[in-house]
Amino acid sequence: MSRRERRAEARSRAKAGVAIPERGVFDKFLGLAGDFDTDVASGKVSALRQFLLLHGAVRSWLWLALAVEHDAGLSPFLLAVAAAVISAGFGLSLAPRLAYLGPRLALAGLALQLALTFPLTDNHFFVELLAVLLVTLVGRHPKCDETLVLRGLMWMTALILFHTGLQKVLYGHYVHGDFLAFMVGRGGRFADLFAFAIPADEIARLQSYNPILTDAGPYRVSEPVVTILSNAIYVLEMGLAVLLMWGRTRAVAACTSILLVSVIQLGAREVVFAMLFVNLLLPFLPGPWNRRLLPFFAVAYLWALGAAWGLFPGSELITPTML
Amino acid sequence: MKEAVVTFVLLWAGVWPLIHRGLVARYDLNPWKHSGWAMYSTPKPPIVVAVLKRVEKGHAVLDERTLPSAARDALDRFRTRRHAIGKFAEPRDAAQAILETSSDVGSLVVMVQTFHLDPTTARMTSVMDRYVYSRRDFR
Numbered sequence: 001m002s003r004r005e006r007r008a009e010a011r012s013r014a015k016a017g018v019a020i021p022e023r024g025v026f027d028k029f030l031g032l033a034g035d036f037d038t039d040v041a042s043g044k045v046s047a048l049r050q051f052l053l054l055h056g057a058v059r060s061w062l063w064l065a066l067a068v069e070h071d072a073g074l075s076p077f078l079l080a081v082a083a084a085v086i087s088a089g090f091g092l093s094l095a096p097r098l099a100y101l102g103p104r105l106a107l108a109g110l111a112l113q114l115a116l117t118f119p120l121t122d123n124h125f126f127v128e129l130l131a132v133l134l135v136t137l138v139g140r141h142p143k144c145d146e147t148l149v150l151r152g153l154m155w156m157t158a159l160i161l162f163h164t165g166l167q168k169v170l171y172g173h174y175v176h177g178d179f180l181a182f183m184v185g186r187g188g189r190f191a192d193l194f195a196f197a198i199p200a201d202e203i204a205r206l207q208s209y210n211p212i213l214t215d216a217g218p219y220r221v222s223e224p225v226v227t228i229l230s231n232a233i234y235v236l237e238m239g240l241a242v243l244l245m246w247g248r249t250r251a252v253a254a255c256t257s258i259l260l261v262s263v264i265q266l267g268a269r270e271v272v273f274a275m276l277f278v279n280l281l282l283p284f285l286p287g288p289w290n291r292r293l294l295p296f297f298a299v300a301y302l303w304a305l306g307a308a309w310g311l312f313p314g315s316e317l318i319t320p321t322m323l
Numbered sequence: 324m325k326e327a328v329v330t331f332v333l334l335w336a337g338v339w340p341l342i343h344r345g346l347v348a349r350y351d352l353n354p355w356k357h358s359g360w361a362m363y364s365t366p367k368p369p370i371v372v373a374v375l376k377r378v379e380k381g382h383a384v385l386d387e388r389t390l391p392s393a394a395r396d397a398l399d400r401f402r403t404r405r406h407a408i409g410k411f412a413e414p415r416d417a418a419q420a421i422l423e424t425s426s427d428v429g430s431l432v433v434m435v436q437t438f439h440l441d442p443t444t445a446r447m448t449s450v451m452d453r454y455v456y457s458r459r460d461f462r
Contacts, residue, residue: 026326119356119407126358130332137325145325152329159337160360167361170344171354172442174364182366182440209447211368212438217446268363 032245033154034284041146044283047290048153049099049135051279051297053090053106056128058301059272060086060109065308074116082116085109103136124273130156131280150283157280158241161257165237177230181206182219193267197225236260244284254284269316272304336360351409351437351450368447371436372402372414374421376428385421385431394420405435410452418456430457 036044060083067074089106092098110129114121134152138145173179183190184198185206195203202221209216240260243253258281265274275297282289306312335358343359346352354361375382387395397420404412414433422428433454441448 026330030329120403121356123356123358123360123362130336130358134329134332137328148325148329152332155333156336159333163337163340163360164362164364167340167344167354167359167364171361171365173366173440175442176445178440178442178445179363179365181445211366211447212371212436213447214438214449215446217440218444219440220445 030148030151030155033151033158034247034250036147036150038143038147040288041150042143043288044290045135045138045146045150045153046099047288047294048131048279048283049103049138050090050093051290051294052128052131052135052276053086053093053102054294054298054301055272055276055279056106056110056132057083057087057090058305059128060113061305062272062308063113078112078116082109082112085112100138100140103132103138106132107136124270124276127160127273127280128276131276153280154244154283157277157284158244161244162238162241165234165239165241168234168237174230174234176220177226178219180226180230181221182211184221185209185211185219189267189269194226197223197229199223233264244281250284251286254281257281257284275300347409350411352411353407353409356407366440367406368438370402370406370438372398372405373434373436374398374418375432375434376425377430377432382432385425385428390421391424394424397421409437414454415456415460418454419461422456422458422461430455432456 060079064076064079064083067079068076086106086109089102089104089109091102092105093102110125110132113125114129117125131153134149134156137149137152168174168179171179173182180190180194181198184194184203187207191203191207198206198221202223206219206221209219236256237260240253240257243249244257246253258278261277261281262274265271265277279290279293279297282293303312303314307315340359340361343352343354343357344361347354347359347361352359353367354365355367374385374387376385387398390398394417397417398414401412401414401417405414414435418431418433421431433456435452435454436449437452438447438449440446
Protein backbone atom coordinates (compact mmCIF):
# COMPACT_ATOMS: atom_id res chain seq x y z
CA MET A 1 0.00 0.00 0.00
CA SER A 2 1.51 3.36 -0.94
CA ARG A 3 1.87 6.21 1.55
CA ARG A 4 -0.97 8.13 -0.16
CA GLU A 5 -3.24 5.11 0.12
CA ARG A 6 -2.31 4.68 3.80
CA ARG A 7 -3.13 8.32 4.53
CA ALA A 8 -6.47 8.02 2.70
CA GLU A 9 -7.25 4.93 4.73
CA ALA A 10 -6.25 6.75 7.91
CA ARG A 11 -8.63 9.63 7.05
CA SER A 12 -11.55 7.29 6.43
CA ARG A 13 -10.84 5.39 9.65
CA ALA A 14 -10.62 8.67 11.52
CA LYS A 15 -13.99 9.78 10.13
CA ALA A 16 -15.44 6.48 11.32
CA GLY A 17 -13.83 6.96 14.75
CA VAL A 18 -11.84 3.76 14.35
CA ALA A 19 -8.33 3.55 15.86
CA ILE A 20 -5.63 3.45 13.23
CA PRO A 21 -3.64 0.20 13.37
CA GLU A 22 0.09 0.51 13.87
CA ARG A 23 2.53 -0.56 11.21
CA GLY A 24 6.28 -0.91 11.30
CA VAL A 25 8.96 -0.40 13.91
CA PHE A 26 8.46 3.36 14.05
CA ASP A 27 4.76 3.05 14.83
CA LYS A 28 5.40 0.34 17.42
CA PHE A 29 8.07 2.53 19.05
CA LEU A 30 5.74 5.51 19.17
CA GLY A 31 2.94 3.24 20.34
CA LEU A 32 4.78 2.68 23.63
CA ALA A 33 3.44 6.11 24.60
CA GLY A 34 -0.02 4.55 24.80
CA ASP A 35 -3.15 3.60 22.89
CA PHE A 36 -5.55 6.42 22.14
CA ASP A 37 -8.68 6.46 20.13
CA THR A 38 -8.79 9.34 17.73
CA ASP A 39 -11.30 11.38 19.76
CA VAL A 40 -9.13 11.21 22.88
CA ALA A 41 -5.96 12.07 20.96
CA SER A 42 -7.72 14.91 19.20
CA GLY A 43 -8.99 16.36 22.49
CA LYS A 44 -5.60 16.21 24.18
CA VAL A 45 -3.70 17.67 21.23
CA SER A 46 -6.24 20.44 20.68
CA ALA A 47 -6.04 21.53 24.33
CA LEU A 48 -2.25 21.27 24.41
CA ARG A 49 -2.02 23.29 21.20
CA GLN A 50 -4.01 26.13 22.78
CA PHE A 51 -1.90 25.94 25.92
CA LEU A 52 1.40 25.95 24.02
CA LEU A 53 0.45 29.02 22.03
CA LEU A 54 -0.89 30.79 25.12
CA HIS A 55 2.39 29.99 26.88
CA GLY A 56 4.36 31.24 23.88
CA ALA A 57 2.38 34.46 23.70
CA VAL A 58 2.77 35.22 27.42
CA ARG A 59 6.42 34.23 27.47
CA SER A 60 7.04 36.51 24.47
CA TRP A 61 5.50 39.55 26.18
CA LEU A 62 7.49 38.71 29.31
CA TRP A 63 10.63 38.62 27.18
CA LEU A 64 9.79 42.07 25.89
CA ALA A 65 9.36 43.33 29.46
CA LEU A 66 12.71 41.77 30.44
CA ALA A 67 14.54 43.16 27.41
CA VAL A 68 13.26 46.67 28.07
CA GLU A 69 13.93 46.50 31.81
CA HIS A 70 17.44 45.07 31.54
CA ASP A 71 18.52 46.61 28.23
CA ALA A 72 19.42 43.14 27.00
CA GLY A 73 20.73 44.34 23.65
CA LEU A 74 17.77 42.89 21.74
CA SER A 75 15.52 44.93 19.53
CA PRO A 76 12.31 45.65 21.49
CA PHE A 77 10.55 46.29 18.19
CA LEU A 78 11.41 42.85 16.80
CA LEU A 79 10.57 41.18 20.11
CA ALA A 80 7.20 42.91 20.00
CA VAL A 81 6.65 41.73 16.43
CA ALA A 82 7.42 38.15 17.45
CA ALA A 83 5.11 38.44 20.46
CA ALA A 84 2.30 39.81 18.28
CA VAL A 85 2.73 37.01 15.72
CA ILE A 86 2.69 34.29 18.38
CA SER A 87 -0.30 35.94 20.07
CA ALA A 88 -2.11 35.92 16.73
CA GLY A 89 -1.29 32.22 16.47
CA PHE A 90 -2.88 31.70 19.87
CA GLY A 91 -5.94 33.59 18.68
CA LEU A 92 -6.26 31.30 15.67
CA SER A 93 -5.99 28.23 17.90
CA LEU A 94 -9.28 29.25 19.55
CA ALA A 95 -11.23 29.04 16.27
CA PRO A 96 -12.03 25.39 15.50
CA ARG A 97 -11.76 25.65 11.72
CA LEU A 98 -8.56 27.72 11.79
CA ALA A 99 -6.87 26.18 14.83
CA TYR A 100 -4.44 24.15 12.72
CA LEU A 101 -2.99 27.41 11.35
CA GLY A 102 -2.18 28.78 14.81
CA PRO A 103 1.06 26.83 15.40
CA ARG A 104 2.23 27.51 11.84
CA LEU A 105 1.94 31.24 12.40
CA ALA A 106 3.50 30.95 15.86
CA LEU A 107 6.45 29.06 14.37
CA ALA A 108 7.35 32.17 12.38
CA GLY A 109 7.42 34.20 15.60
CA LEU A 110 9.50 31.54 17.32
CA ALA A 111 11.95 31.49 14.42
CA LEU A 112 12.39 35.25 14.77
CA GLN A 113 13.00 34.92 18.51
CA LEU A 114 15.55 32.15 17.87
CA ALA A 115 17.34 34.32 15.34
CA LEU A 116 17.41 37.23 17.79
CA THR A 117 18.77 35.25 20.73
CA PHE A 118 20.97 32.53 19.23
CA PRO A 119 23.54 31.32 20.39
CA LEU A 120 22.49 32.48 23.83
CA THR A 121 18.95 31.09 23.60
CA ASP A 122 17.74 29.47 26.77
CA ASN A 123 16.96 25.73 26.81
CA HIS A 124 13.39 26.33 27.97
CA PHE A 125 12.73 28.01 24.64
CA PHE A 126 13.84 24.89 22.77
CA VAL A 127 11.36 22.73 24.71
CA GLU A 128 8.59 25.06 23.60
CA LEU A 129 9.91 25.22 20.03
CA LEU A 130 10.02 21.44 19.64
CA ALA A 131 6.51 21.05 21.08
CA VAL A 132 5.08 23.71 18.75
CA LEU A 133 6.89 22.10 15.81
CA LEU A 134 5.07 18.86 16.60
CA VAL A 135 1.60 20.40 16.96
CA THR A 136 2.18 22.15 13.64
CA LEU A 137 1.84 18.71 12.05
CA VAL A 138 -1.91 18.61 12.79
CA GLY A 139 -3.52 19.35 9.46
CA ARG A 140 -6.84 20.69 8.30
CA HIS A 141 -8.59 17.32 8.35
CA PRO A 142 -9.58 16.53 11.92
CA LYS A 143 -8.53 13.35 13.72
CA CYS A 144 -5.92 12.36 11.15
CA ASP A 145 -2.60 13.26 12.67
CA GLU A 146 -3.41 13.79 16.32
CA THR A 147 -2.36 10.32 17.48
CA LEU A 148 1.04 10.67 15.80
CA VAL A 149 1.50 14.16 17.24
CA LEU A 150 0.37 13.16 20.73
CA ARG A 151 2.73 10.22 20.87
CA GLY A 152 5.55 12.39 19.53
CA LEU A 153 4.91 14.97 22.25
CA MET A 154 4.84 12.32 24.95
CA TRP A 155 8.06 10.71 23.75
CA MET A 156 9.73 14.12 23.49
CA THR A 157 8.72 14.95 27.07
CA ALA A 158 9.97 11.62 28.41
CA LEU A 159 13.27 11.96 26.54
CA ILE A 160 13.88 15.44 27.90
CA LEU A 161 13.07 14.33 31.44
CA PHE A 162 15.37 11.32 31.06
CA HIS A 163 18.21 13.45 29.76
CA THR A 164 17.96 16.01 32.55
CA GLY A 165 18.80 13.08 34.84
CA LEU A 166 21.35 11.40 32.57
CA GLN A 167 23.29 14.63 32.06
CA LYS A 168 23.63 14.94 35.84
CA VAL A 169 25.22 11.48 35.87
CA LEU A 170 27.51 12.28 32.92
CA TYR A 171 28.86 15.46 34.49
CA GLY A 172 29.49 13.68 37.78
CA HIS A 173 28.61 16.47 40.20
CA TYR A 174 25.59 14.87 41.84
CA VAL A 175 27.03 11.70 43.38
CA HIS A 176 28.57 13.62 46.29
CA GLY A 177 26.27 16.64 46.07
CA ASP A 178 29.01 18.92 44.70
CA PHE A 179 26.74 20.85 42.34
CA LEU A 180 24.26 21.63 45.11
CA ALA A 181 27.15 22.66 47.38
CA PHE A 182 28.46 24.92 44.61
CA MET A 183 25.08 26.57 44.13
CA VAL A 184 24.75 27.09 47.89
CA GLY A 185 28.15 28.75 47.66
CA ARG A 186 26.74 31.17 45.08
CA GLY A 187 24.18 32.28 47.64
CA GLY A 188 20.66 33.45 46.91
CA ARG A 189 17.77 31.04 46.55
CA PHE A 190 19.86 27.84 46.73
CA ALA A 191 21.39 28.88 50.01
CA ASP A 192 17.88 29.62 51.32
CA LEU A 193 16.60 26.28 50.05
CA PHE A 194 19.30 24.22 51.77
CA ALA A 195 19.63 26.23 54.94
CA PHE A 196 17.65 23.46 56.70
CA ALA A 197 20.21 20.79 55.75
CA ILE A 198 23.57 22.55 55.85
CA PRO A 199 24.96 24.22 59.02
CA ALA A 200 25.49 27.97 58.82
CA ASP A 201 29.27 27.69 59.15
CA GLU A 202 29.39 25.26 56.21
CA ILE A 203 27.30 27.65 54.12
CA ALA A 204 29.70 30.44 55.08
CA ARG A 205 32.66 28.26 54.06
CA LEU A 206 31.12 27.48 50.66
CA GLN A 207 30.31 31.14 50.10
CA SER A 208 33.87 32.18 50.96
CA TYR A 209 35.26 30.49 47.84
CA ASN A 210 35.75 32.48 44.67
CA PRO A 211 34.67 30.21 41.77
CA ILE A 212 36.93 32.00 39.29
CA LEU A 213 40.06 31.10 41.18
CA THR A 214 41.92 27.89 40.38
CA ASP A 215 41.76 25.38 43.21
CA ALA A 216 38.87 27.16 44.97
CA GLY A 217 36.92 24.70 47.10
CA PRO A 218 36.23 22.00 48.06
CA TYR A 219 32.58 22.42 47.10
CA ARG A 220 31.56 19.42 49.11
CA VAL A 221 29.62 18.94 52.33
CA SER A 222 29.35 15.87 54.53
CA GLU A 223 25.65 16.20 55.40
CA PRO A 224 23.95 12.92 54.34
CA VAL A 225 20.70 14.75 53.55
CA VAL A 226 22.43 16.69 50.77
CA THR A 227 24.00 13.54 49.28
CA ILE A 228 20.72 11.62 49.43
CA LEU A 229 18.76 14.50 47.92
CA SER A 230 21.36 15.04 45.21
CA ASN A 231 21.30 11.41 44.09
CA ALA A 232 17.53 11.17 44.39
CA ILE A 233 17.08 13.96 41.86
CA TYR A 234 18.66 12.21 38.89
CA VAL A 235 17.37 8.76 39.91
CA LEU A 236 13.85 10.17 39.93
CA GLU A 237 14.24 12.04 36.66
CA MET A 238 15.54 9.03 34.78
CA GLY A 239 13.35 6.49 36.54
CA LEU A 240 10.15 8.47 36.07
CA ALA A 241 10.90 8.99 32.38
CA VAL A 242 11.09 5.22 31.92
CA LEU A 243 7.96 4.59 33.98
CA LEU A 244 6.03 7.12 31.90
CA MET A 245 6.43 4.77 28.96
CA TRP A 246 4.91 1.75 30.69
CA GLY A 247 1.15 1.52 30.79
CA ARG A 248 0.85 0.15 34.33
CA THR A 249 2.93 2.91 35.90
CA ARG A 250 2.17 5.78 33.52
CA ALA A 251 -0.44 7.61 35.62
CA VAL A 252 1.50 7.38 38.91
CA ALA A 253 4.74 8.35 37.13
CA ALA A 254 2.97 11.33 35.57
CA CYS A 255 1.64 12.54 38.93
CA THR A 256 5.06 12.09 40.54
CA SER A 257 6.79 13.85 37.65
CA ILE A 258 4.40 16.77 37.89
CA LEU A 259 5.14 17.06 41.60
CA LEU A 260 8.91 16.75 41.06
CA VAL A 261 9.00 19.34 38.28
CA SER A 262 6.79 21.73 40.25
CA VAL A 263 8.97 21.49 43.37
CA ILE A 264 12.25 21.87 41.47
CA GLN A 265 11.06 24.75 39.28
CA LEU A 266 9.41 26.57 42.18
CA GLY A 267 12.69 26.26 44.07
CA ALA A 268 14.49 27.60 41.01
CA ARG A 269 11.83 30.35 40.72
CA GLU A 270 11.06 29.39 37.14
CA VAL A 271 7.30 29.15 37.41
CA VAL A 272 6.69 29.91 33.73
CA PHE A 273 8.74 26.91 32.64
CA ALA A 274 7.12 24.78 35.35
CA MET A 275 3.73 25.49 33.78
CA LEU A 276 5.02 24.49 30.35
CA PHE A 277 6.53 21.21 31.44
CA VAL A 278 3.59 20.29 33.66
CA ASN A 279 1.30 20.68 30.66
CA LEU A 280 3.56 18.43 28.60
CA LEU A 281 3.18 15.81 31.35
CA LEU A 282 -0.62 16.08 31.63
CA PRO A 283 -1.31 13.98 28.48
CA PHE A 284 0.20 11.00 30.30
CA LEU A 285 -2.76 11.07 32.69
CA PRO A 286 -6.04 9.42 31.72
CA GLY A 287 -8.67 12.04 31.06
CA PRO A 288 -8.65 15.46 29.41
CA TRP A 289 -6.53 17.20 32.05
CA ASN A 290 -4.99 19.67 29.61
CA ARG A 291 -8.50 20.91 28.76
CA ARG A 292 -9.71 20.87 32.38
CA LEU A 293 -6.76 22.88 33.71
CA LEU A 294 -6.45 25.31 30.78
CA PRO A 295 -8.58 28.02 32.49
CA PHE A 296 -6.44 27.75 35.62
CA PHE A 297 -3.26 28.20 33.63
CA ALA A 298 -4.80 31.08 31.69
CA VAL A 299 -5.44 32.90 34.98
CA ALA A 300 -1.91 32.06 36.14
CA TYR A 301 -0.48 33.55 32.95
CA LEU A 302 -2.57 36.69 33.37
CA TRP A 303 -1.12 37.02 36.86
CA ALA A 304 2.41 36.47 35.46
CA LEU A 305 1.94 39.26 32.91
CA GLY A 306 0.57 41.56 35.59
CA ALA A 307 3.42 40.73 37.95
CA ALA A 308 6.02 41.37 35.23
CA TRP A 309 4.58 44.81 34.57
CA GLY A 310 4.42 45.55 38.31
CA LEU A 311 0.65 45.30 38.71
CA PHE A 312 0.69 42.23 40.98
CA PRO A 313 3.21 40.85 43.51
CA GLY A 314 5.43 37.87 42.85
CA SER A 315 7.55 39.07 39.94
CA GLU A 316 10.59 37.29 41.39
CA LEU A 317 8.86 33.96 40.73
CA ILE A 318 8.09 34.46 37.08
CA THR A 319 11.20 35.81 35.47
CA PRO A 320 11.42 33.70 32.33
CA THR A 321 14.96 32.96 31.29
CA MET A 322 15.70 34.39 27.88
CA LEU A 323 19.44 34.23 27.35
CA MET B 324 6.89 13.70 5.84
CA LYS B 325 5.12 14.09 9.20
CA GLU B 326 6.79 10.96 10.51
CA ALA B 327 10.11 12.47 9.42
CA VAL B 328 9.42 15.62 11.45
CA VAL B 329 8.51 13.54 14.51
CA THR B 330 11.70 11.51 14.05
CA PHE B 331 13.71 14.73 13.76
CA VAL B 332 12.23 16.11 16.98
CA LEU B 333 12.86 12.87 18.88
CA LEU B 334 16.44 12.71 17.62
CA TRP B 335 16.94 16.33 18.66
CA ALA B 336 15.50 15.64 22.12
CA GLY B 337 17.10 12.25 22.61
CA VAL B 338 20.36 11.99 20.67
CA TRP B 339 21.63 15.54 20.28
CA PRO B 340 22.22 15.91 24.10
CA LEU B 341 24.81 13.12 23.93
CA ILE B 342 26.58 14.90 21.06
CA HIS B 343 26.28 18.14 23.02
CA ARG B 344 28.02 16.49 25.99
CA GLY B 345 30.94 15.65 23.73
CA LEU B 346 31.08 19.20 22.35
CA VAL B 347 31.12 20.57 25.89
CA ALA B 348 34.08 18.37 26.75
CA ARG B 349 35.99 19.08 23.52
CA TYR B 350 35.12 22.69 22.69
CA ASP B 351 33.87 24.03 26.02
CA LEU B 352 30.37 24.67 24.67
CA ASN B 353 28.08 26.06 27.37
CA PRO B 354 26.37 23.05 29.02
CA TRP B 355 23.41 25.24 29.99
CA LYS B 356 22.58 26.14 26.39
CA HIS B 357 21.88 24.59 22.98
CA SER B 358 19.19 22.15 24.16
CA GLY B 359 21.63 19.70 25.72
CA TRP B 360 19.22 19.49 28.69
CA ALA B 361 22.20 19.86 31.05
CA MET B 362 21.06 22.92 32.99
CA TYR B 363 21.77 22.42 36.68
CA SER B 364 24.13 19.53 35.84
CA THR B 365 27.38 21.43 36.16
CA PRO B 366 28.42 24.97 37.07
CA LYS B 367 29.30 27.40 34.32
CA PRO B 368 31.24 30.22 35.98
CA PRO B 369 32.15 33.37 34.08
CA ILE B 370 35.24 33.30 31.91
CA VAL B 371 38.16 35.65 32.46
CA VAL B 372 39.57 37.48 29.46
CA ALA B 373 42.75 39.53 29.62
CA VAL B 374 44.47 41.40 26.81
CA LEU B 375 48.21 41.86 26.88
CA LYS B 376 50.12 44.21 24.61
CA ARG B 377 53.67 43.70 23.53
CA VAL B 378 56.16 46.04 25.27
CA GLU B 379 59.93 46.29 25.09
CA LYS B 380 60.71 43.37 27.35
CA GLY B 381 57.68 41.13 27.14
CA HIS B 382 53.99 41.87 27.61
CA ALA B 383 51.94 44.17 29.82
CA VAL B 384 48.25 43.90 30.68
CA LEU B 385 46.13 46.33 28.69
CA ASP B 386 43.74 48.22 30.93
CA GLU B 387 40.38 47.81 29.19
CA ARG B 388 39.12 51.00 30.74
CA THR B 389 41.55 52.93 28.57
CA LEU B 390 40.20 51.42 25.36
CA PRO B 391 37.72 53.28 23.15
CA SER B 392 34.11 52.13 23.55
CA ALA B 393 34.07 50.33 20.18
CA ALA B 394 36.97 48.13 21.27
CA ARG B 395 35.46 47.54 24.73
CA ASP B 396 32.15 46.56 23.12
CA ALA B 397 33.90 44.13 20.79
CA LEU B 398 35.64 42.54 23.76
CA ASP B 399 32.36 42.24 25.66
CA ARG B 400 30.71 40.66 22.63
CA PHE B 401 33.55 38.13 22.46
CA ARG B 402 33.16 37.31 26.17
CA THR B 403 29.45 36.67 25.71
CA ARG B 404 29.92 34.50 22.64
CA ARG B 405 32.81 32.62 24.19
CA HIS B 406 30.75 31.83 27.27
CA ALA B 407 28.01 30.47 24.99
CA ILE B 408 29.83 28.59 22.24
CA GLY B 409 33.26 28.00 23.76
CA LYS B 410 36.21 27.58 21.43
CA PHE B 411 34.05 28.14 18.39
CA ALA B 412 34.35 31.83 19.31
CA GLU B 413 37.75 33.40 18.80
CA PRO B 414 38.68 36.96 19.74
CA ARG B 415 39.76 37.99 16.23
CA ASP B 416 37.16 40.77 15.86
CA ALA B 417 37.95 42.09 19.33
CA ALA B 418 41.67 42.03 18.58
CA GLN B 419 41.13 43.87 15.31
CA ALA B 420 38.99 46.51 17.05
CA ILE B 421 41.71 47.05 19.67
CA LEU B 422 44.51 47.28 17.12
CA GLU B 423 42.54 49.67 14.92
CA THR B 424 41.78 52.03 17.78
CA SER B 425 45.09 51.80 19.67
CA SER B 426 47.97 53.05 17.56
CA ASP B 427 50.49 52.32 20.32
CA VAL B 428 49.72 48.57 20.24
CA GLY B 429 51.63 46.65 17.61
CA SER B 430 50.63 43.18 18.64
CA LEU B 431 48.63 41.68 21.41
CA VAL B 432 47.82 38.45 23.19
CA VAL B 433 44.29 37.59 24.28
CA MET B 434 44.22 35.19 27.22
CA VAL B 435 40.98 33.32 27.91
CA GLN B 436 40.64 31.45 31.17
CA THR B 437 37.70 29.08 31.67
CA PHE B 438 36.79 27.39 34.93
CA HIS B 439 35.32 23.97 35.66
CA LEU B 440 34.39 22.08 38.80
CA ASP B 441 36.46 18.90 39.07
CA PRO B 442 34.09 16.04 40.02
CA THR B 443 36.92 14.16 41.78
CA THR B 444 38.34 16.90 43.98
CA ALA B 445 35.26 19.18 44.06
CA ARG B 446 37.66 22.11 43.44
CA MET B 447 37.77 24.58 40.59
CA THR B 448 40.21 23.88 37.78
CA SER B 449 41.00 26.19 34.90
CA VAL B 450 42.16 26.05 31.33
CA MET B 451 43.99 28.91 29.61
CA ASP B 452 43.76 29.58 25.89
CA ARG B 453 46.07 32.05 24.18
CA TYR B 454 45.50 33.97 20.96
CA VAL B 455 48.24 36.10 19.39
CA TYR B 456 47.44 38.85 16.88
CA SER B 457 49.50 41.51 15.15
CA ARG B 458 48.64 44.27 12.69
CA ARG B 459 49.93 42.03 9.87
CA ASP B 460 47.00 39.66 10.50
CA PHE B 461 44.51 42.35 9.48
CA ARG B 462 46.13 43.85 6.40
